[in-house]
Amino acid sequence: MTPPPVYILGGYQTDFARNWSKEGKHIAALIREAVEGALEATGVEPREVEVGHVGNFAAELYAMQGHLGAFLVDVDPAFAGLPTGRHEAACASGSIALLAASAEIEAGRYDLALVVGVEQMKTVDAKLGGDYLGTAAWYEREAKGVEFPFPKLFGRLGDEYDRRYGLKDEHLAHISAVNYANAKKNPLAQTRNWYMSEEHACARGRYNATIGGRIKISDCSQVTDGSVAVLLASPRFAETYARRRGRTIESLPRILGWGHRTAPIEFDAKVAESRQSPYVLPHTRQAIVDAFRRAGIAEVWQLHGIETHDCFTTSEYMAIDHFGLTQPGESWKAVEEGVIELGGRLPINPSGGLIGAGHPVGATGVRQLLDAYKQVTGTAGEMQVPGARRFATLNIGGSGTTSCVFVVGN
Amino acid sequence: MKRIERVVILGANGAMGAGSGETFAAAGITTTFLARDRDKAERGRARAVSMAKSEAISRYIRTGGYEELPAAVAEADLVLEAVGEELPLKRQFFDLVERHRREDSIVATVSSGLSMAAMAAGRSESFRRHFLGIHLFNPPNVIVGTEVVPQKDTDPALTAFVIEFLERRLGRKVIETSDTPAFAGNRIGFKVLNEVAQLAAEHGVLYLDTLLGPHTGRAMAPLATIDFVGWDIHRAIVDNLHAHTNDEAHAAFALPGYMARLAEAGHLGNKTPERGGFFRQVPAAKGAAQEGGGQGLWVLDPARGEYRPAAELATEPPEIVRRMKALHRVGRYREALGLLLTTEGHDAELMRRVVLGYVSYGLGRVGEVVRAVRDVDRIMGFGFNWAPPGLLVDLCGARPVIEALERLRLPVPRCLVDHAERGQRLFTEPFVDAGRFFHG
Numbered sequence: 122m123t124p125p126p127v128y129i130l131g132g133y134q135t136d137f138a139r140n141w142s143k144e145g146k147h148i149a150a151l152i153r154e155a156v157e158g159a160l161e162a163t164g165v166e167p168r169e170v171e172v173g174h175v176g177n178f179a180a181e182l183y184a185m186q187g188h189l190g191a192f193l194v195d196v197d198p199a200f201a202g203l204p205t206g207r208h209e210a211a212c213a214s215g216s217i218a219l220l221a222a223s224a225e226i227e228a229g230r231y232d233l234a235l236v237v238g239v240e241q242m243k244t245v246d247a248k249l250g251g252d253y254l255g256t257a258a259w260y261e262r263e264a265k266g267v268e269f270p271f272p273k274l275f276g277r278l279g280d281e282y283d284r285r286y287g288l289k290d291e292h293l294a295h296i297s298a299v300n301y302a303n304a305k306k307n308p309l310a311q312t313r314n315w316y317m318s319e320e321h322a323c324a325r326g327r328y329n330a331t332i333g334g335r336i337k338i339s340d341c342s343q344v345t346d347g348s349v350a351v352l353l354a355s356p357r358f359a360e361t362y363a364r365r366r367g368r369t370i371e372s373l374p375r376i377l378g379w380g381h382r383t384a385p386i387e388f389d390a391k392v393a394e395s396r397q398s399p400y401v402l403p404h405t406r407q408a409i410v411d412a413f414r415r416a417g418i419a420e421v422w423q424l425h426g427i428e429t430h431d432c433f434t435t436s437e438y439m440a441i442d443h444f445g446l447t448q449p450g451e452s453w454k455a456v457e458e459g460v461i462e463l464g465g466r467l468p469i470n471p472s473g474g475l476i477g478a479g480h481p482v483g484a485t486g487v488r489q490l491l492d493a494y495k496q497v498t499g500t501a502g503e504m505q506v507p508g509a510r511r512f513a514t515l516n517i518g519g520s521g522t523t524s525c526v527f528v529v530g531n
Numbered sequence: 532m533k534r535i536e537r538v539v540i541l542g543a544n545g546a547m548g549a550g551s552g553e554t555f556a557a558a559g560i561t562t563t564f565l566a567r568d569r570d571k572a573e574r575g576r577a578r579a580v581s582m583a584k585s586e587a588i589s590r591y592i593r594t595g596g597y598e599e600l601p602a603a604v605a606e607a608d609l610v611l612e613a614v615g616e617e618l619p620l621k622r623q624f625f626d627l628v629e630r631h632r633r634e635d636s637i638v639a640t641v642s643s644g645l646s647m648a649a650m651a652a653g654r655s656e657s658f659r660r661h662f663l664g665i666h667l668f669n670p671p672n673v674i675v676g677t678e679v680v681p682q683k684d685t686d687p688a689l690t691a692f693v694i695e696f697l698e699r700r701l702g703r704k705v706i707e708t709s710d711t712p713a714f715a716g717n718r719i720g721f722k723v724l725n726e727v728a729q730l731a732a733e734h735g736v737l738y739l740d741t742l743l744g745p746h747t748g749r750a751m752a753p754l755a756t757i758d759f760v761g762w763d764i765h766r767a768i769v770d771n772l773h774a775h776t777n778d779e780a781h782a783a784f785a786l787p788g789y790m791a792r793l794a795e796a797g798h799l800g801n802k803t804p805e806r807g808g809f810f811r812q813v814p815a816a817k818g819a820a821q822e823g824g825g826q827g828l829w830v831l832d833p834a835r836g837e838y839r840p841a842a843e844l845a846t847e848p849p850e851i852v853r854r855m856k857a858l859h860r861v862g863r864y865r866e867a868l869g870l871l872l873t874t875e876g877h878d879a880e881l882m883r884r885v886v887l888g889y890v891s892y893g894l895g896r897v898g899e900v901v902r903a904v905r906d907v908d909r910i911m912g913f914g915f916n917w918a919p920p921g922l923l924v925d926l927c928g929a930r931p932v933i934e935a936l937e938r939l940r941l942p943v944p945r946c947l948v949d950h951a952e953r954g955q956r957l958f959t960e961p962f963v964d965a966g967r968f969f970h971g
Contacts, residue, residue, distance in 0.1 A: 324587060
């Protein structure tokens with residue numbers, strides 16, 4: 122039996138350039154601003170929300186605060202008694218929250234779900250933050266006592282590409298420069314006023330230091346405070362919602378397909394497992410294939426754009442061939458030919474991605490879905506891909522461990 | 532079609548010159564940094580590289596002494612003057628620029644408040660048609676709020692072109708202001724800052740910065756801001772405003788006597804760390820030797836012109852401050868501002884007088900200095916990092932603000948009355964989180 126479609130009514134993203142610790146804010150304020158913003162943006166009444174899901178990676182570490190679902194109830198008196206929960210899968214936490222909410226709608230439990238992704242990361246210095254992020258790997262084996270473990274792990278992803286197919290750092294630098302350039306068109310991007318150029322991204326030195334292996338600062342996503350909320354609806358609610366806004370339900374975007382796979386948590390185990398596969402991260406590839414199948418998409422060119430998980434340039438490099446823009450190992454061709462740029466055949470990360478827009482870990486999956494929503498509704502402003510009707514997201518937790526994919530469209 | 536591909540910065544060694552130059556070079560525009568000699572210009576380049584955190588912008592920067600001005604200006608599309616804030620000095624440079632510029636090149640000044648008309652007086656028609664102010668705020672690579680100030684002879688099409696260029700190419704948030712003293716941002720902002728400095732004589736420095744701190748919608752408390760800006764700059768701005776404006780804030784622009792005396796004695800704020808300003812950081816050893824003990828933060832007693840350790844003066848913050856901060860901390864901004872309007876007592880009354888005085892004076896400049904509320908909001912939000920007046924009205928409600936202004940006998944701006952009648956939102960700038968202005 123085909124489950125009923127899940128509609129996206131819209132949402133709200135906080136300005137990712139903000140430093141909420143400097144503002145003296147508790148994580149409750151991040152959640153509140155996103156929820157209030159989403160209610161206002163969609164015109165949904167608080168009393169209409171039936172369930173709340175929060176995606177968050179590590180508030181217990183960064184903000185000494187757990188039990189984040191409960192903070193939704195605090196936002197509005199109409200939320201009294203609202204069933205809520207919090208979901209965690211490292212950097213894919215936001216997508217897991219979306220999957221849980223959409224599954225409940227598909228199951229017919231609820232008609233309207235509020236999903237919030239949130240992370241407050243600037244509470245600690247970069248080194249300690251890097252250590253906290255290490256808990257997204259097998260901490261004891263891969264991160265304990267290692268300075269900035271994740272850049273090193275994703276550096277090794279690049280090394281694995283290099284070993285199998287060859288990899289030039291210039292292609293990674295180009296990916297970085299494209300993301301920063303796109304971020305300049307995104308009014309909510311963390312780096313929108315920062316300086317970046319391909320020449321700088323290629324340079325190694327005082328202002329672009331090596332963080333781990335082949336990974337330089339310009340290859341990295343950002344440490345970001347941010348919160349994003351979206352509202353997901355059943356066909357029943359979407360019908361009423363569309364009617365009261367003078368629209369048809371067909372004009373509302375929905376989740377056309379999803380994929381969700383988990384690989385072994387240790388990076389070495391992933392690589393060992395994928396030796397026989399043309400794909401370096403076959404479970405990520407499978408999540409994409411699953412989502413395409415559910416969305417009825419035969420090939421990647423049926424998409425008009427992708428918001429992918431560029432926690433490092435190597436992860437975007439991986440996404441290019443895993444999505445099927447090129448044959449495995451040939452991502453560099455799409456980079457060289459300008460395919461992934463705004464104006465290219467299939468733009469990747471018009472928002473600037475995690476490198477340009479920022480990466481509040483638990484919020485990223487929700488941010489990607491909201492940006493995909495903006496694209497397919499023609500409301501993405503300067504970062505709009507003209508005529509976009511179908512967009513995909515790829516959100517990854519750990520070193521390619523948990524992969525979540527959504528295809529969004531009308 | 533006009534283009535800006537080559538820019539010359541005069542006075543490129545200073546903070547504003549190097550910072551302005553960085554914003555052009557970072558956009559990939561060939562920028563010539565000129566200063567008294569090449570070494571000084573090179574120091575400007577180093578500052579720009581450090582601001583961009585990239586050696587890569589160096590390729591867009593050329594440097595030279597003023598002997599290279601004729602050749603550089605001759606091929607420039609835009610000459611931006613950032614020399615000292617003195618009219619005779621600026622006019623000397625404009626003499627040179629006029630002699631060597633192309634007929635179609637744009638000439639601009641980063642002046643934060645001098646009269647554009649006075650700078651343009653006596654110049655050729657071509658110069659006057661192409662001359663305007665581009666007031667960037669310090670540091671220009673961080674603060675994107677920008678004022679564009681045409682004078683009466685500036686070609687309106689050129690003004691429109693410059694605004695478009697600054698917004699599209701350099702990512703600035705631009706407003707156009709009239710050629711009135713200190714333009715919009717500094718006139719509105721320094722009215723508040725100087726008013727607080729005046730009040731400090733009676734109420735004390737620490738109390739006022741606590742009462743009117745970041746919970747009232749600003750990144751930095753007012754007196755700490757004056758220390759950050761520098762007392763000399765503060766004095767130049769408010770003296771100019773006191774001499775050349777005559778509105779309801781005239782008295783608020785009078786520099787307090789204690790500030791005049793201390794500034795004469797070399798107390799200029801953070802730039803004179805030994806003497807300090809409203810605050811002084813006393814290092815451990817010196818504190819013990821010179822002041823009879825107590826390193827750390829010392830606070831000015833305006834009446835005596837002496838400093839005392841903050842630790843001795845610190846008391847519990849007023850109840851309203853504590854409650855507003857607690858609400859901001861969890862994102863309940865509307866409720867916090869509701870307290871500002873409704874709480875009784877001396878602390879709240881003083882806070883209301885200053886914060887609503889800012890709303891009144893800011894919105895009151897619509898029609899005189901700027902065209903629309905959006906302009907005031909934009910420059911206070913993106914230039915000062917203060918909660919824009921229109922946003923404060925939206926969060927408090929227009930009617931309650933009008934009633935409070937009437938109770939305080941402060942002018943009720945026409946645009947506020949019109950707005951209250953229409954019942955629309957006053958703050959219209961997109962993609963701005965209201966919460967970013969209010970600190971917990």
